[in-house]
Amino acid sequence: MVLLRKLPGMPGWPTALGLRLPQKFLFLLFLSGLLTLCFGALFLLPDSSRFKRLFLPRRATASTSSSSSASSSSSAASSSSTRDTDLPRSPPAAAEPRHASPAAPRRLREKLRAAARPAPRARQQVQGGGDGRAEPATGAAPARDTRAPFRFDYERFRRSLRHPVRGRRPGEDPETRARRMKIKEMMKFAWDNYKLYALGKNELRPLTKNGHIGNMFGGLRGATVVDALDTLYIMELEEEFQEAKKWVEKSFDLNNGEASLFEVNIRYVGGLLATYYLTGEEVFKSKALELGEKLLPAFNTPTGIPRGVINLGSGMSWSWGWASAGSSILAEFGTLHLEFLHLSELSGNPVFAEKVMNIRKVLNRVEKPQGLYPNFLSPVTGNWVQHHVSIGGLGDSFYEYLIKSWLMSDKKDSEAKKMYDDALEAIEKHLVKKSAGGLTYIAEWRGGVLDHKMGHLACFSGGMIALGAEHAGEERKQHYMDLAAEITSTCHESYARSDTKLGPEAFRFDAGTEAMATRLSERYYILRPEVVESYMYMWRLTHDPKYRQWGWEVVKALEKHCRVEAGFSGIRDVYTTTPTHDNMQQSFFLAETLKYLYLLFCEDDVLSLDDWVFNTEAHPLPVNHTNFKASVQQ
Numbered sequence: 001m002v003l004l005r006k007l008p009g010m011p012g013w014p015t016a017l018g019l020r021l022p023q024k025f026l027f028l029l030f031l032s033g034l035l036t037l038c039f040g041a042l043f044l045l046p047d048s049s050r051f052k053r054l055f056l057p058r059r060a061t062a063s064t065s066s067s068s069s070a071s072s073s074s075s076a077a078s079s080s081s082t083r084d085t086d087l088p089r090s091p092p093a094a095a096e097p098r099h100a101s102p103a104a105p106r107r108l109r110e111k112l113r114a115a116a117r118p119a120p121r122a123r124q125q126v127q128g129g130g131d132g133r134a135e136p137a138t139g140a141a142p143a144r145d146t147r148a149p150f151r152f153d154y155e156r157f158r159r160s161l162r163h164p165v166r167g168r169r170p171g172e173d174p175e176t177r178a179r180r181m182k183i184k185e186m187m188k189f190a191w192d193n194y195k196l197y198a199l200g201k202n203e204l205r206p207l208t209k210n211g212h213i214g215n216m217f218g219g220l221r222g223a224t225v226v227d228a229l230d231t232l233y234i235m236e237l238e239e240e241f242q243e244a245k246k247w248v249e250k251s252f253d254l255n256n257g258e259a260s261l262f263e264v265n266i267r268y269v270g271g272l273l274a275t276y277y278l279t280g281e282e283v284f285k286s287k288a289l290e291l292g293e294k295l296l297p298a299f300n301t302p303t304g305i306p307r308g309v310i311n312l313g314s315g316m317s318w319s320w321g322w323a324s325a326g327s328s329i330l331a332e333f334g335t336l337h338l339e340f341l342h343l344s345e346l347s348g349n350p351v352f353a354e355k356v357m358n359i360r361k362v363l364n365r366v367e368k369p370q371g372l373y374p375n376f377l378s379p380v381t382g383n384w385v386q387h388h389v390s391i392g393g394l395g396d397s398f399y400e401y402l403i404k405s406w407l408m409s410d411k412k413d414s415e416a417k418k419m420y421d422d423a424l425e426a427i428e429k430h431l432v433k434k435s436a437g438g439l440t441y442i443a444e445w446r447g448g449v450l451d452h453k454m455g456h457l458a459c460f461s462g463g464m465i466a467l468g469a470e471h472a473g474e475e476r477k478q479h480y481m482d483l484a485a486e487i488t489s490t491c492h493e494s495y496a497r498s499d500t501k502l503g504p505e506a507f508r509f510d511a512g513t514e515a516m517a518t519r520l521s522e523r524y525y526i527l528r529p530e531v532v533e534s535y536m537y538m539w540r541l542t543h544d545p546k547y548r549q550w551g552w553e554v555v556k557a558l559e560k561h562c563r564v565e566a567g568f569s570g571i572r573d574v575y576t577t578t579p580t581h582d583n584m585q586q587s588f589f590l591a592e593t594l595k596y597l598y599l600l601f602c603e604d605d606v607l608s609l610d611d612w613v614f615n616t617e618a619h620p621l622p623v624n625h626t627n628f629k630a631s632v633q634q
C-alpha cells in the first residue's frame, strides 16, 4: 500500500475512484487474492510441452525432451498413476530425511511416480563405455520410441556359450558324486519345507513352521522362491523347479512398499535374470524388467547415486536411518552394475546401463583417502561422509562387482579392471595384516585406525582375489593366488576353531585372540555362504583337494547343528555343541550356500567360469561373448 501510494505515475488511483480507507483495503485484498489465484492456476495446468514452451526458456525445454525425454512418459504416467493408495501413509521406520516426503505437493509426487515408469525404447548404444564417459544421470525416464519393439536373441546367446549350462557329466569318482547328491538332498529338504509351511512368504521359520516376511523387500513376496529358482534348476530338481516357476507365473505380484534397493536387486532382479538366461522362459525376463523399472527412481538424486530405500509404488527414496548424514552405502550402490547391464541388454533400453555408468563416474571423480573407498557417500554432494573402510559389510560386493564387471564384459571393461586393481593394491597396502600366529586377515579402517576384525561377510574375498589373480599378469598372479589362499585359510580357521565347525559372524585378532569371536553378539551363524563361496572358487582355480574337504566339513556341520525337523536354521552361538536356533532359513542359504557347495562337488563345466559370473547372491549372469550392445563397449 505504501509502495503504491508513493510510486510516481500512480498517484493513488484507488483514491481517484473515490474510495474510503476500508474500501481501499478491501479492494487491495481482492486484488492480491486474484493475483494469488492466477499464480496458483499455473501449477494446475496439464504437463504438456505446449505449456513447457510457454513457461520455460526455449533451450531448457529442448534439453528436457532430448536428454531425459521425460515428457511423454511423464504425462502418460501422471494420467495413469495418480491413485493416492500408492502413496506412503506413514514415514518409514528408518527415519532419515527423505528427499520427498509424503506431504510433498501432489504434482511433485506425480512426477516422482512418472520417473518410475521409463518407457522401453529401441536398442541404442550406451553413451559412454569402458572409459566411463556415461551421460550424467538425468533423473528422468527415457522417451518411448515408436520403432519396432526390441527382441533379445536368446538362441544366439545360447549358441555363444562355451559349455553346456549343466555340464557334460564326464566320469567322476563315486565319493564326489555321493557328496553332491547329499547337497542336492539338503536343497530339496530346504525347499520342500519352505513350500509346505511358507510358500509365498519371504523365508521359512523352521521351528515354528510358518513364514516370515520382514521389511527388506517392500510388498514383494516369495524371496526364497526367486532366490532358489536357479539352484533348483542347476541341481536338476525338475519338479521343484516347476513348482517355483508356477508360483512366479501365478502369484508373484510386484506390489509396492518400502524396500531395500540393494536386496531387491541382488535377490529378485538377479534371481529372475539368471533363471531367464538359464531357461529362456519369458516370464522371468518380463518380471525382471518390470521390477528393474520400479527401481529407477532411486537414482533421482543430485549426483545420480541412488539412496538405499525406495518406495516401489511412489518412487520416493531415502537413506537408511542408520547411515550417517543421509549417506548411501558403497556396497549397496556399488552392487547394481551386473544386473543393470543385463536389464539394458534384455530390454534394449540403455537407461539401466547409464545409471550405473554414472555411479562409476562419480566414484572416479571423488578423491580416495590413501586410495581406499570409504563406505558412506553423500548422494547430494558426491563426497565421502565418513572414513570407514571395510572389505566386509558395507563395502564388500562393491569390489566384487568391479572385477566381475570386467569378466562379464569379456575382459573389455578395462576401467572396471583398473578400479579393481587400484582398490586391491590400496587394501593390501593398508588393511592386509598377519597375526602373531601367522594368519593373514583383512582389517577394517576407521579414519586411519585399524580395527583388527574380519566379518564373515569379508570371507568372500578369498574367492574374489583368486578370480582376479587369474588375470593379474604373470608376476602378480602367484602373489594374489597366495593371498587368496591365505585369506581362505584364515576363514577356514574361524570355522575350525569353533565347537560346531561353523564360523562366527565376526572374528578378531587382538588380545591374544586369533580368528575367534570375542563378543557375545558376534558368535552367531546365520547360514551365510561367504566361506564356502571362497572354497568353490579356490577349488575351481587350483584343484587343491583340501577345499573339497573343507566344504564337506561344512556340510556335516550344517547337518548336525542347523538341520531341524522342518528345514535349516541359523544358530546363536557357534562355540557350543548344543546351540539354540534362530528359527530362520535365510533365502540366501538356498541361493548361495547350497549352490556353492553343490558346485564345489561338480565338474568345472557346470556353470563354467568361462561363461558365467555369479552376482553377489550367487545368481549366474552370462559373460558377454556376443558383444552385447548395452554392455560396456571399448
Ligand code: DMJ
Pocket (backbone or CB within 6 Å): 397, 457, 528, 529, 530, 588, 592, 616, 617
Ligand atoms: C547375501 O545376501 C549376499 O551375498 C550379500 O552380498 C551379502 N550377504 C548375504 C549373505 O551373507
